[in-house]
Structure formats: structure tokens, C-alpha cells
Amino acid sequence: MGDSDPVSTTPHQDLPSPSLHYPYSNLGERRAHLLPSKPCRSQTSRLSSTDLSPPPLPQKTLSRTRSLPTSNTLHYSSGCSSLPKREYQSNPGQTSWEKLRRPLLESQSLEEIPYGRVSRSGPEPHRLTFATPDWELGHFFQDLDSAQEVYKVLRGRQLDSLRCIEKRLGARLAGPWPGRGGPGQVFRLLDSKPCAESGDAWYYRVVRITEDTWHLLAAKVHKPWSMACEPLDTEPPGLALQATLKPHFNVQSLCGQLPAGTLPEAPWQGPVALVAEVPTQTVADWVGANKELHRTCAGQYERQVCLLLLQLCGALKQLHVDSLGHGDLRPENLLLVAPRGQPTGTLPQLLLTNFARTRPLVPQLPAREDELQLGLLVYEMLGQGPVLAQARGASPPPLPIRSAYSLALARLAPHLLQAEPDSRPSVAQVRVALQTMLWGPGPKLQAQGLPLGPWLDIHRALLPLELAERLAGSGEAAGLEDWLCCQYLTEASHHMVGWALDFLWGELPAAGD
Template identity: 35%
Template sequence: DPLPPPLPKKQLQRAESLPEQGPSQHWRGDPTPWAASTFYSIPPPHPPHEEGTPSSIPPRDRPSWGPKRPLTKSQSLGEPVARSSPSSSPEEMTFGTADGELGRLLESPAGVCGVVLGCQAATLARLSARIQEKLLGSEERQRLLEAELAGKGWAALSLLEREPCCQSGDAWYFPVGFAFEQSQLVFAAKVPKPCCASLWVQSSLGAHCSIQRLISRFTDRLPWELVLPGSPEEQSQSPSGEEPAHLATCPVLQVFISPEVPYQTLAGFVKGTHSLHRSSPGHYERLACLLLLQVCMGLEHLRAQNVGQGDLCPENLLLVQCPCPPQSQQGKEAALGLSLPRLLISSFFKVKDKQRPCSTSQEQDWTKGLAAPPTLVADELNVGMLIYQILHVDISLENALGFRSNRLPEFPSLSIYSMGLKRLAMLLLHRDPCKRVSIEQARSILQVLLWGPRQELFARSKKTLTLLRSWVEVKRALLLLKFAENSAGAVGSPGLEEWLCCQYFKEVTEHTLYQVTQALYT
């Protein structure tokens, strides 16, 4: 039989998104000077003429100050495909990684630099996650607690105190005990006041260090032993502690259980620290920066979920003791009574369901035509007000909005943080809404005030992206060395301040720092 004719050759067409590698393109594994840095989300340096003067651009017209990262799930035109490699990624490498795998990455200085920087970033992310789990507890344990508390009321809880351990603007908090896995846990029973905003929003919020968590709720008559301040029952409690005759009049209330037990509101903290501010201004104002940073991080988390803060005032911000004394507060700060607490936002509403009106008619006029909803604008104003309140300077929102941006009330320069906080307050309370910094930008400014870079970095060298990138890389390495040294000594476990520091150096980029330092130091 004759042989069949040969099959026609099928022409494979290359997709447009995967072009041929040109002479100016590099594979991610190539030992080019900046290949490794690009792979680990550290952008290459820009020429000096591209760095510009971002401070001349209004904050809301500027690009985001957030980190600039390369595409991961999809690739744009002109980007080469990364070659698959049997080598471990930096996230997977450990001290026990086989030398055979390491050897493939040590053929050039650029390869070594990329491995070191990648390992540092991955280690910092793991440390941050572990500290966060220590502060918040594991998600699995919280699910178990929620299941155990489901359907239970006052009968399953032991009352630890008759009077509230904390009273906020919208709720009373009572410490209660709960037996779980052969241990006695202490929770807070949150009894909302009649003015309290709807609490159903909280059940849909993800876990965050600055957001109050609710793990159970029930509706029941308030136990006669508990005293609501200012209520008729408070005056009618019998001295012997016996059950009063008016038990039938005890109100039926909705009760929420939170794993965090507040001991004070921010308003109470500010009221009791006047003398501390005068005697130890540096330590106090650093603590003020850390508290304000927690507020900003919590507000960012809420905005990402289209949720607003009900009433951002010191009376509604809760303070909770951290579970363990952090490394940074076991010395002089602890002796001064300056232990850093967790700050919790506890009142929320859905932005699409409710828009809080502007504070004054002036504010309504100034916000006309602004794309952001009024609730988002109010956050910037309220955080600006918090700065003055924490620093013990009396000011009302209406008066603040009536001032020009350069005529806001003065507060004394007592520490290295004073001028930065004054600058931030001015940017948040600017009379022109388009020139106010956002909550995200305020958070970045507070991080720079706390951990640098300080202005002295630019005394000898011109501020460039290359300088700022080098500063970030060195500080990350020094931070990890600090953790290693502390773990070998008797310093204690890392706590809240260390977690906040990790969050900063885990995410910050030289682009963000350029914008922040322009706004802060010019």
C-alpha cells in the first residue's frame, strides 16, 4: 500500500502577552544588577529627573502612597515569563536548606543580594503573623469559643464584678468568667446604651488588632447583681447583697460578649496623664503616636470593608491591656506607667446605609464636589482633633475649621515628636478638603515619626529613591538582628509595639517614604 501523505505542520502562534525576549529584557533569574530587587518587590531606582517634587501636588491628586508591587497573577505586554526553577523561593528557605539548592543562587553578587533581601522580607512577614496571633489568639480558637458560647446566656457566665470595669459613650462593660477547656477565661459583657448604633455590623468584620471583636450575643434580663451607673437600680441595691424586691423590673437587654476586656477609654487616659505629659514628654508623646497609629490602622481596615466608625471620639475608643509585657516597655516606660495598651474601635455603621452629616455648615460648604462621602471626610477631621486632645490642648471642631491652616492653636514643642504631630494635625485639619491628607497618609506619617527616616538622614546626602531603598533594607536587617538578640536574652516576648514596627517595615517602600518625608519635612 502507498504511504499516506504527510500531515501538514501546524503553526503555533505566540500569544501577544508573551513576546519574544529582546536584548533589553531579562529573565527573573538572570544575575543583572536589579533583577533580584525587582523580583522581591523593590523597584529599581528612578533617574533623578523622574523623582519630581511630590509635595507640590495636592494629596488627593497624588498617586497612592502605598507600596508599588509588580504584577503577580497576570502579566502585562512586554513582561517575560519567569522560568520554573527547582530552587526554593526565599519564603521557603531556612538555615537547613540544602547546599545544592543554595549553590544555584550564589553564582553572582546580585543573586546573593536577592536571596538575602527576599529571606528578610519573608521572615519579617512570618514574625508579624506570629506576634499578631499572640495578641489576638488563633482564628481556630475563636471559632471554638463562638461555638461553645452559642445559645448561652448569663447562666453560663460567672459575674466577676458588680459594677462596670469600663463605660464608653455607647456601652457598659462588665468582666465575666467562662469555663473553657479546663481553664477560666475572662471576657467582657458589653451592654449597649439606648443610643448605641446597630451592632450587627461588627459580626461581619474580619479580625484586626484595632477593632473590637464580638464572639457571642444574647438577649436576657440583666442580673440583679449588676449595677448600671445612674439607673434606679443603683440606688435600690440592698447593702447585704440580697436580691431586691423589684427584680421583675430589671430590664431585658441585648448583651454582647467580647474576648477583650477594656479597662479605660481614651478619654479617661487623657484626663489622667496631664502630669505625666509634663514630666516625661518624650515617652508620653511617643505613646500618643502609637495610639494614633492604631486608630488610623483600624479606620483603614473599616474603609476596606465599606464600614464607617460610629463616633470617633475619645469616649468611644477603648483601651485593653496587652496579654504580655512587650520588650520595649519593660524598662523606663513601665516604671513611668507608660505601658502601651491596645486601642479598640467599637462603634460602626455601614457607609451605604447611613451617612453621618458633616459637623458644621462650613464643613458642608467645603466638601461640596468632593468625591469622598462625608463620613470619610469626617474621619480625617476627627483624627486631627484627637491629636490636640491627646496632647492636652483644648480645641473644638467648629473652632478648628474656622482657623486658617497656619493659624491652628499652638501646642508646646516638648519632644522630638511635637513638631511632627503639629504638622500632621495641620494637614488633617486643613481648611481646604483637597489639601487634607488621607487616613492612609496620616498612618504613614505617624510611622515615619516613630521609626524614621528622620530629617538628619538627608543632612549629608540628597534624598533619592536609591538612598531611601538602602535605608529600608538596612533597617529591616537591623530589626531582625534585634529580634534575634532579644530572643537569646531575658528581654521577653515581642508585643504590640514590635508588631506595629513589623507592619511598617514589612510593607513600606522607598516611593512611600519619598512622599511622606516631602509632606512631613517641607
């Protein structure tokens, strides 16, 4: 090019590169530079056709017409959170139609969402709540015109709701753990006499004060466990093992130690352990205090026996999962505590304690010692301990039948007292049998051959309704027995319920087998 070339006269002008792409520019304006120069056209705007090739047309990417709602579209509530309040007042600046079409405006194509976030089965049932907007119901029900489809979704929602109720009830009954304390804590002894006495310890009520927090605890003063004179600071047997156990509602929980000399007025010497639950009596005390109730109201008493045994099986099941056997199931080693927030006279909370004889379980050799002691405990709680002791190894005497519960326990006890350990049912199986005794189904359902799946669906739907009606009527909140029933209905399957019915009402084992 010569010096008279108009392009060379503007050395600082930015020239477009031949490969430069203008996807959203005015193509007519760009192509005008390619036309022959007119006399009236300024030479500074003219570009040679050899300097710039025509820019390619913009490539438009077509997306699928299917779309998914964004994360802001569905206003779900978490499974166990409180139900959100329905907002009846609409925004003055937004019409109802604008609310309805907003999910469509905020939608995204399937290609814009990672594969892992695309749900193949729709929203989870527990996200369906009373406050779910009407236009979101289609995300939960594939066909609202199908009663079977609606029933299937609601059945899953009922089970999720029952699990949420069970979880909340358990947290409320257990309450917060008081912890192990810290520096600056002060203790006060409330009584000079023990509030309860178990087979291995006395219990005294103690208050622990930390800044503005007060905790009512129990000082566990162990009894002498040997004839020799042991030092005061010697750790009682089983206490170190108890400190390593997983938390459970029916296992006594340790929460620190009371150092020696902390309470000069205390009727003991040396350090003692602190437990979170304050017992009122043992199962042995409870059996002795309710003899008249057993005589006059056998059904009421024996139902409570089944509920206490059910709690014990829950604690033993946890131990067996950790490959531990208690080895000393006696009424003196089972404590009773008033449940948190429950009125006086309701079902007590059972606590398993005294782990001095706890031993590891050997998987290759199922001793089933706890199951055998559980069968002996059934006799003692029904007032037949002395009669069983007189048998002296012979066939156990039959239990007297005073109600439907003692009838079922009389069917259970012979299985637990089998001589061969392999013939005894496990603690987990005994727990299912007790649940079936308490809440059904009964032997009549088995005799009629009715399906067990619909029976479970019916009771899973009726239990929350009963709890709500009681709360709305008399203001009675759900208690410990309701929580145990929730556990049963959330865990049960028609297979395990069918096994329990066959186990309880099938053919009894022969004596001495």
C-alpha cells in the same frame, strides 16, 4: 498446507503475529527460526519465512542530559514554619558520599516533568533556612562567588523572614477568638462595678464556661440613646452593623449575646452584647491619667500618642476599604486593652467602638470626615482640646513643641484640619506618616539626599537581630510596638517613605486653605 505439515499438528500452539514487536527479546534466538532447517533440528520449532517477517529493531528514545531534582531531593521548610533541626548524626548504613550523590540518582529529565511545575526563577527565597544542606545552596544562589548575588538573595530572604515574624506576632497578640458560645454554657459575673465606661456603654467582666473551657469576656451594657422609654430588648444603634465588620486587631469584636435573666445579680436588665476584649479605660481616661508624664517625660508620652494614633489609623483604614466611615472619633469612643501576654505598663491595644454614626462612604464625594476628626483628636491627646475649642472655627492654634514627636504632629495636624476635604490626606497616608515619625527615616536623611532603598534594607536586617538579642539576653519577647514596626518595614517602599518625608517636612499649607 497438508496434514503432514508440522505446524498444523499443533493446533493449540500460539503463533506470533507478523506485526508482533519484541523490543527487549533475544533477537538472535528469534532470527534462528528463519534459518534453513537442519536434519537434527526439530520440525516443531521451524517456522516458515512466509509466516513471519523479521521483527523490527527496538526504537530507543534519547532523553536530554539536563535533569531536575525530584520532590524528594530538596527538603524545604515552609515559609512560616519553625526551622527544622539539623541532623548531625549520619545513617550508619549510608556514607556521606551516598548522601551527596542521592539527588543525582533521583533526578528526572525535563520531559518527565509537567511544564507548570518547572520553575523558571529557582526556589523561593523563604525556603532558604539555616538547616538547608550545603549542596542545595546552588539552587538559591546562581553564583556563590558573587557578593552582589549573595546579597540580593539574602535581602529577599530577610524580607520574607520579617513577614513571617509579623504574621506570628499578630496571631500571638490577638489570641484565639473565643467564639459565640453554644448550648450548655454558664456565665459568672466577676464584678458588680464596671471595669470601663465608654461614650455609649458600660463594661462588666464576665466569665463564660463551656464544658472545660473558660473565657474572660466583657458584657457591653449600652447606655440609653434616646429620651423616649425604649423596650429592654430593643437593639442599640450600630450593633447590627458592628456584627458584620471584618475582624481587625483594633476593632472591637462581638462574640454573642448574654440573654436577659442569665445573671440575676447583674446591675442591668435585658439582653446585652458580649465582646471578646476586656477594656480597662478609654483614651480620655488615659490622657487624664498621664498629664504628669506628659509634663515630665514629654518624649515618652508623645511617642505613645503616635503609637495609639497609628493603631486607630489601622482600624479606620479597614473601615474605609469596606467603604464605611466611622463618623464619631472621640476619646470616649476609643477603648484601651492590655495586650495578650504583655506585661503591665506596656503599650495598650486600642479598640475602635461605638458605630452608631457609621455611614457608607460615597466614592464620588470624599467627605474625609474621619480625617478631620483625626486632626481634632491629635489636639485632644496632646492636651490642647480646650485651646482648640476656644478658637471656634478660626485657624487652629499651633501645637506646643515638647519633643521630636510633637514637632512632627504639629506638621501633620494642619493638613488634617484643612477646610476642603480634598486637601486632607487619607487615613492610609496618615498611617504612613505616623510610621515614618516613629521609626524613621528623619528629615536629615531627606536633606542629605541619601537613597531610601538601602535605608529600608538596613533596618529590615537589623530588626530581627535586635529581637533575637533581646530574647537571648533578658528573655524579653517581642511586643505590640515591635509588631507595629514589623508591619511598617514589611509594607514600606522607598516611594511611600519618600512621599511621607515630603509630606511632613515640606511646605505647610497656608492657614484657612
